[in-house]
Amino acid sequence: EDQVTQSPEALRLQEGESSSLNCSYTVSGLRGLFWYRQDPGKGPEFLFTLYSAGEEKEKERLKATLTKKESFLHITAPKPEDSATYLCAVLFSGGYNKLIFGAGTRLAVHP
Amino acid sequence: SQTIHQWPATxxxxxxxxxxxxxxxxxxxxxxxxxxxxxxxxxxxxxxxxVGIGQISSEVPQNLSASRPQDRQFILSSKKLLLSDSGFYLCAWSPGEGQPQHFGDGTRLSIL
Structure with missing residues (x-):
C-alpha cells in the first residue's frame, strides 16, 4: 500500500537549535516529493519539490534532501517564526497528479 | 501572479x-x-x-459532489450534510501533471 509517514509527530526546539524532520515513503514509482508549511487555520504553503534521489533544495534556514526511501527537512538555527506544521506529500506513478500526504510534524521553536 | 480564493472561511x-x-x-x-x-x-x-471543465474524478465515496462550471471555478456541494462532514476543506490548483499544488486558505465547516 502506498504510504507516507512523518516523524516526529511534534518537535520542540529552542531558538538556534538545529534539527531534522523525516518523511519516509513506500510508493511504487516516485514521481516527486513535495514539502509544505502550514500555519494554524491556513492552507499549506508550498516550499520545495524533489524529483530524484540525491537532489537537494534550500530556502533560507530550510534544506530538503531526498533518498530512495525518505526525505529530510533540515532546519538550521530556527527562529520562533519557523513554528508551523510541516507536511510532506508524494506523487507516485500509480496516481494521476494525486498526492499522498503525511500527517505532518508540528514544530514549535521557543525563544 | 496566480492567486486562489476560497469562501466562506468559516x-x-x-x-x-x-x-x-x-x-x-x-x-x-x-x-x-x-x-x-x-x-x-x-x-x-x-x-x-x-483536469478540465466538466471533468471530475472522485476519490472517496461520500455524500459530497464537485462541479467545474468554468475553467477556473471549482465547487464542492452536498444535498444533505452529515455530522461526519465536519472538517477543514481545502481547494488547490496546479499548472499540470507533476507540478506543485497551491492551496487556498480553506473553509472550516462545522455541522451541528
Missing amino acids: LVQPVGSPLSLECTVEGTSNPNLYWYRQAAGRGLQLLFYS
Missing part, C-alpha cells in the same frame, strides 16, 4: 442542510483543480480532482 450548518463551497483561481488558464479535507492531526485526504 461555516456552521445544521445536519441535513445543503452545502456549497466555492473556489476560484486567477492568473492562469486550464489549471488542475483539487478538493481536499483535512481532519485534525491527520494528513490531507483528496476528495475530488478536475
Whole structure:
C-alpha cells in the first residue's frame, strides 16, 4: 500500500537549535516529493519539490534532501517564526497528479 | 501572479442542510483543480480532482459532489450534510501533471 509517514509527530526546539524532520515513503514509482508549511487555520504553503534521489533544495534556514526511501527537512538555527506544521506529500506513478500526504510534524521553536 | 480564493472561511450548518463551497483561481488558464479535507492531526485526504471543465474524478465515496462550471471555478456541494462532514476543506490548483499544488486558505465547516 502506498504510504507516507512523518516523524516526529511534534518537535520542540529552542531558538538556534538545529534539527531534522523525516518523511519516509513506500510508493511504487516516485514521481516527486513535495514539502509544505502550514500555519494554524491556513492552507499549506508550498516550499520545495524533489524529483530524484540525491537532489537537494534550500530556502533560507530550510534544506530538503531526498533518498530512495525518505526525505529530510533540515532546519538550521530556527527562529520562533519557523513554528508551523510541516507536511510532506508524494506523487507516485500509480496516481494521476494525486498526492499522498503525511500527517505532518508540528514544530514549535521557543525563544 | 496566480492567486486562489476560497469562501466562506468559516461555516456552521445544521445536519441535513445543503452545502456549497466555492473556489476560484486567477492568473492562469486550464489549471488542475483539487478538493481536499483535512481532519485534525491527520494528513490531507483528496476528495475530488478536475483536469478540465466538466471533468471530475472522485476519490472517496461520500455524500459530497464537485462541479467545474468554468475553467477556473471549482465547487464542492452536498444535498444533505452529515455530522461526519465536519472538517477543514481545502481547494488547490496546479499548472499540470507533476507540478506543485497551491492551496487556498480553506473553509472550516462545522455541522451541528
